[in-house]
Amino acid sequence: MVNVFNLLDERIQEALSKLGMTTPTDTQERAIPVILNNKNTLVIAPTGTGKTESAMLPVMNDILKMSGDDRAGIKAIYITPLRALNRDMLKRLNWWSKELDISISVRHGDTTQHERRKQVLKPPEVLITTPETLQAMLVGPRMKHNLRSLAYVVVDEVHDLASSKRGTQLSIGLERLAKFSKFKRIGLSATVGSPEEVAKFLAGTERDVKIVEVSIAKSLDFHVTQPEVNHSDKQMARKLLTDPDIAAQIRIMIDIIDKNKSTLMFVNTRQSAEAISARFKKLEENIAVHHGSLSKDARIEAEDSFKEGRVKALVCTSSMELGIDIGDIDHVIQYMSPREVSRLLQRVGRAGHRIGETSTGTIITINEDDSAEAWAIARRAHEGEIERMDLHTKSYDALANQICAMALEYGDISSEEVLSIVRKAYPYRDLSRKEFDDVCKQLMEERLIFVNPENGMINKKGKTREYIFENLSMIPDEKRYDVYDVISGRQIGTLDEAFVINFAELGSIFITKGEMWRIVEVTEDRVKVEPIENPQGEVPSWTGEEIPVPFNVAMEVGAIRRIVEEMPDASVKEAVDKIMSAYPTDEYTARKFVEYVRKQIADNFPVPTDKKVVVEDEDKTIMINACFGHKVNETLGRVITALLASKFGSGVAMEIDPYRIKLELPRRIRATDIVKMIKDLEPIYVEPIIEKTLKNTILLKWKMVHVARKFGALSKDVDYERISMEKLLKVFEGTPMYEEAVREIFHDKLDIDMTKMVLEKIRREEIKLIPGRLSPIGNAGFTGGRELMAPETADRSIIMALKDRIMNDHVLLFCLTCQKYSAKKKVMNVDESPECPICGSKMIAALKPWEKDEMELVKKAATLKSEEDRTKVKRVYRNANLVLSHGKTAVIALASRGIGPDTASRVIRKLRDDEEDFYRDILRAERDYVRTKRFWV
Incomplete structure (x- = not known):
């Protein structure tokens, strides 16, 4: 078989020999001949299989064939979704640049004016850039001139762009570029579930494209584990002020990191990344953290410290899914289920970065649902069952942006030509003339363009340039x-x-x-x-940018529950063996899951599965156990809450996870009534009910503000809080801006079609609805947001930490009898029954250090005129009376945060069995203070 490297210029072959690259990878073997054959090409292959060289070696080969004037101008544009990838790619291609004498530059938002001017006057042959910078280049006459002889556009991580509005905007940008330049398109993508969709997105509607898809030649080795708690975990839990099961998770992470030279640890939210960092810092374990909310310098420092081996582990979010070069990775840890098959493949695929190596990964789960979800995803990854990509189609704000950009680019251009260019972009293939005209009309109202009614020419306006350069990106502008x-x-x-x-x-x-x-x-x-010095049982309320669990994955979790349910007479070991034969896990994790389902059965509760929805009631709470994933549960939940709100005439609180819909009602309703409501719900009514319920939601207001900004209808710095929802609806309802805001919510948060399908299955009784009372599985939900945080209930370690804090706090002891004695003491040093050393009185107030002024008020009590001051004096006497009656116990309560004499009295007088319960009540009072102090004026 011919070595494909032999098809390349001799200078490239010599350079490859210097690098020791004599044998092409499978990806290179298959992709290079196709690209050399001048085809639009989409290369789909795992990370670390030489995708970049597959694209760039043929590109550089063609540049080397050119001579003289033919080499003038930019010959290839390499587009990446991240500036960090631009930096990375420049480092990788600089060696080739020097070796082959091909000029390469990078251009993005941080590029200096001096460097930009150099690129205009002497354009590089290869320009690495971002989608946004390409937009700016298209409206710059001199850079546009430099692009006329363009031969290639390479879009790296094309799957990442295709699924966002940035990609939608880019798809039109490439068609605008194709209007004056003939170039071939090369897309580089990780493994995706819909290659044809991504290929059409890359090539547009009027071009053929060759898909080169390389199966995961590297073997994948996943292991799913829910760590078993041991004695050392209980000790660590006290040190970390957390639960033993979370300490066990940390222990497993440390064990894996210690066994490997380099470990990449993926988490699903930036909050988890920060929480792990905090825990590791407390244990003096050296790791680096990388997520999108950190500064560029902090991210670069994290990348470099990991690549150079100064730290053995890098904790990251999806910021590291894309192919930033951080060196060789031995192992990948995924903390909690990765939620999607594609994410698991991209993340674990980063391990064994050298060609032909096995990619190994450990998924550390936090509970039984999380384990089953990870099993389903791992099995699907092995079988290649990857989620289909859901492109944004006919996005009106991206369309508005590109209409204005073309008006600026040409000065005036016919609407027919603009529409023709737009329809060549795959996301706009079905755009109607009416939809296009409606967007143009909106832009005219915002005075961004003018459409001549006589000849249909679109003209730029005075505001057009400013608008375009303020809106080069479709990423929402956020204060x-x-x-x-x-x-x-x-x-x-x-x-x-x-x-x-x-x-x-x-x-x-x-x-x-x-x-x-x-x-x-x-x-x-x-x-x-x-x-907060220690968590004290507090759980951060914000879970961050939660990744939605797809419908099919959630249904498989239901199916795994059903496997256990359908083995009632089998031993636990037999059920465990069945799970272990189908999924990559250990005995303890499988046994925990079997026991979880069997407890449900033993307590005489029905098991929610892929074929059974169980509706449970308890007091004013309804729990709908439905294994339908985030988007379907969100959709179904919104419809049910709308119907219930209409019935009750008041609001209904809702919370969802992939397996439950939890409703808090103003008054009690039976599960049987909810079952009837769902059975009677006509699928055709789902969409209109949802749209109606979206009005007056923060979500719709938020989306409308961002869409309006991209239409130029609201300025970038408008204060969101000061815009009323009523005013927004009045101005925008019925406009393309309103329609786009609703469309985007439907696309990102909901799944109307799948919800209708589920309702049809319920009507046909393919999915059964069963009423019941609140069960162990129903109660097990909504723990995902905790992740590595503090425990939900204060265990002994938290109580001891609270006691330690109070004992080390200071109080001011003040004698109300002689009013001459005052002393600042740590609570631990206060006598059991405080007494004035001057007059012998036990009428001692225990004040907080900042309550010094109250002592002066007591001394002037007879002359005080202010009611507020007199009230403060009464509080001091109430304080002293508590100390007189209860001694040091009162001092401890009064030293706590936000607790005054009245609250302290309630805490002290409560009958309880032990000291820990006393501190638990103090903790509860402190939390109540934090929650309610905003209402105190």
């Missing part, structure tokens, strides 16, 4: 809030607008830079926080 520590006064970071609007209430807790903070004030541009 940033500075975060300040009220104790030190220093800035500790920033938070994005979405976080602040959806989460930042007074008393809410979050983690950043591995430390935990409580929000004490939110102003127009600042979030003020106080540090």
Whole structure:
């Protein structure tokens, strides 16, 4: 068989020999001849199989064939979705640049004006850039001139772009480029479930494209484990102020890291990344953290420290799924189920980065549902059952952006020509003339373009240029809030607008830079926080950008439950063996799951499965156990809450996970009534009910603001909080902006079609609906947000930490009899029955250190005129009476945060069995204070 490297220029072959690359990989063997044959090509292959060289060797080969004027101008554009990938690609291609004398540059938002000018005057032969910078180049006449002789556009990580609005915008951008330049398209993609869709996205509607798909030649080795707690975990739990099961998870992570030279640890949210960082920091374990909310410098430092071996583990979110070069990786840890098959393949595929190596990964799960979900995903990954990609189609805000861009690019251009260019982009293949005209009409109202009614020419306006350069990206413009520590006064970071609007209430807790903070004030541009020395049982309320579990994965979890349910007479070992024969797991993890399902059966509860939905009631709570995944459960839940809200005339609270819909009702309703409601629900009504319920939701308001910004209808710096929903609806309802906001919510958050299909199956009784009372499986949900945080209930380690904190806090002891004695003492040093050393009185108040002023008020009590001051004096006497009656017990309660004499009295007088319960009540009172203090004026 001919070595495909022999098809390349001799200079390239010599360079390959210098690198020791004499034998092509399977990916290179198959892709290079196709690209050399001048075909539009999509290369789908796992990370580490030489995709970049598959594309760039033929590109550089063609450049070397050119001579003289033929080599003038930009010959190839290499587009990546991240600036970090641009940096990485420049490093990789610089060696080839020097070896072959091919000029290569990078151009993105951080490129200096000096460098940009150099590129205009002497364009590089290969330009590495981002989708947004390509947009800017198309409206720059001189750079546009440099692109006329373009021969290739390579789109790296094309699957990542195709699934976003950035990709939708790029698809039109490439058609605009094709209007004046003849180039071939090469796409590089990780393994995807819909290769044809990605290929059409890359090539557009009027071109053929050859798909080169390389199966996962590297073997994949997954192992799913729910760690078993041992004695050392209980000790670690006390140190970390957490539950033993979470300590066990940390122990397993450390064991894996210690056994390997380099470990990449993926988590699903930035909160998990920060939580792991905080725990490892406490254990003095050296790791680096990498996620999208960190600064560029922090991310580069994390990448370099891992690549250079200064740290053995890098904790990251999806920021590391794409092919940034961080060196060889021995093992991948996935903390909790990766939620999607494609994510698992991309993440574990980063291990064994050298050609032909096995990619090994461990999925550490936190509970039985999480284990079953990870099993389903691991099995599907082995079988190649990957989710289909759901492209954004006919996105109106991206269309508006590109119409304005073409108006600016040409000055004036016929609407027919613009529509023709747009329809060549695959996401807009079905765009109607009416939809196009409606968007143009909206843009005219915003004074961004003018459409001549006589000849249909689209003309730019005075605002067009400013609009385009403010909206080069389809990534939503978000205001940033500075975060300040009220104790030190220093800035500790920033938070994005979405976080602040959806989460930042007074008393809410979050983690950043591995430390935990409580929000004490939110102003127009600042979030003020106080540090939390230890978690004290608090669980951060915000779970971050949750990855939705697909319908088919959730249904397989239901099917695994059914396997156990259908083996009632088998021994536990037989059921465990059956699971272990089908899924990559260990005996303990499988046994935990079998026991989980069998407890449900033993307690006489029906088991929710892929063929059975169990509706449970308890007091004012309804739990619908439905294995339908996030999007279907969100859709079905919204429909049910709308019907119930209409019935009750008041709101219904809803929470969902992939296996449950939890409803909190204003009054009790029976499970049988909910069963009847679902059975009677006509599938055809799902969409109109959902759209109606979206009105007045924060989600729709949020989307409308962002879409309106991309239409130029709202300025980038408009204050979201000051815009009323009523006003937004009045102005935007019936416009393309409103339709786009609704479409995007349907696309990102809901699944109307699958929900209708589920309802049809329920009507045909292929899926049975059963009423019941709240069960162990129903009760087991909604723990995913905890992840590595503190326990939900305060265990002994938390109580001991609280006691330790209070004992080390200071109080001011003040004698109310002689009013001459005062002393600042640690609580631990206060006598059991405090007494004044001057007059012998036991009428001693225990004040907080900042209550010094109250002592002066007591001394002036006879002359006080202010009712507020007199009330403060009464509180001091109430305080002293408690100390007189209860001694040091009262001092401990009064030293606690936010607890005054009245609350302290309730805590002290409560009958309880032991000291720990006393501290639990203090903890509860402190939490109540945090939750309610925002209402105190």
